[in-house]
Amino acid sequence: MKRETQNILLVLLGGALLKIGFTGAYLNYVKPSFQWMVLATGAVMVLLALFAIARDLKKHVRGAAADGDAHEHAHGRSSWMLMLPVLAIFLIAPPALGSDSVTRNDGRSVAQSERKTGGAKFDPLPPGDVVPITMTDFVTRSAWDDANTLNDRTVRMSGFIVRDKNSTLMARLVMGCCAADATPVRVRLEGDPSASGYAVDSWVEVTGRIQPGTATEANSYTPSLTVTSIKQIPIPEMPYE
Template structure:
């Protein structure tokens, strides 16, 4: 690979990292705590490319003896398709990723005990705002039945699977590459008109005993209210 092409690719990749870090698009790929790493990496790439380009220009002038710089326009034109790939990011993962998984990828507790030992007490008030992953874990493993008769407020996107409607999120440990789906079945209302990937806020109560090994720990809830909302800046759970 020619040095000019290497420099151009460094500028593009570094610029792409800085752009997604500043605009918040990086949240489609990694956790919020990784922002400073992306900014640092992008800055280093751009600086390295700038230093290399300056050295190349000075070297070309010295070789010419007349201050003439050879044109590298063709290299820039060849890299335009790469520019589009780097700077136009794909959307975050959604309903398609959830539909490819049959159930919830929840890890069983490593210890046995009552719900008060495995899960912290829920706050007072109603409804309680909970992440889907926490709600599903409590529904499956909480021996203290802390969700029974408690109204929860759940935020996620719609997944339509045949006659069934789910609210779902993707949870990540590090980045989108390790994302796993969490979904909750919505009962008690006709919701088939909601399109896939539309974001909703749901007020609902758990149907006790609905999250079992047989259905891969997908709980069902009785739905009381559903509101269409905008996609949050960070679409994943952590």
């Protein structure tokens, strides 16, 4: 690869990291605490590229002979193709993982990794007619809560729509450090036929009550929720839990 191509790749890749770092798009790939790493890496790459470009300009080396130039031109075209993925990241940042990642997950769930056997004690849910709750907390409680704190309580949570054969599920991906290790949590939506009308990957806010005993090892700890209300919402700034 020619030095000019290397330098431009560094500028574009570093610029892409700075762009997603400042705009918040980095949250599609890593946890919020990693923002400074994304920005620092992008800044270092841009500075290295600018230093190399300045050094090459000072040298101001002329091209090789005419026959050598033709060879370099042919070789350079293949090198420029390497810039396409970088340009794609810079111009169109890929979205967060969605339903495809959930359906290809072989049934793994956060609840399975939290505890394999036995129960657990959870803090009581706060008072109120409707309790806001994360999907991770809801699914983990449904699988392991000895006190059954979810029973007879109306909860509100958000996620994206997933289709599982003839069922409609709401899911969320839980990130350990980055999108590569994200593990899903799922809730089966029942009781409201309108839930099936939402497109896959649509983000929704759902209110409802758990159907006790529906989260089992056989269904990868996927509880069923009797839906009392559902509405579409914008994609949240932080799509992972």
